Amino acid sequence: MRRTRVRSSAITSVGYDPATAVLEIEFTSGEVYQYFAVPPSRHRGLVEAESVGRHFLAHIRDVYPDRRVR
Structure with missing residues (x-):
């Protein structure tokens, strides 16, 4: 999947x-995770957020099923 770089101290890129x-x-640690059943509005909210990391913690982590890719 093609990812776009974001400005964040915790997240490198989002696809x-x-x-x-x-x-x-893709996190700055090099780990890559996929999150499933994420609506387009949630993706848009993440990449447009003032703080990508905070948005991820509040609206994605522990909300959507995930798996580690690498």
């Missing part, structure tokens, strides 16, 4: 596939 509703996040 989204609207056909499958999968959000992919």
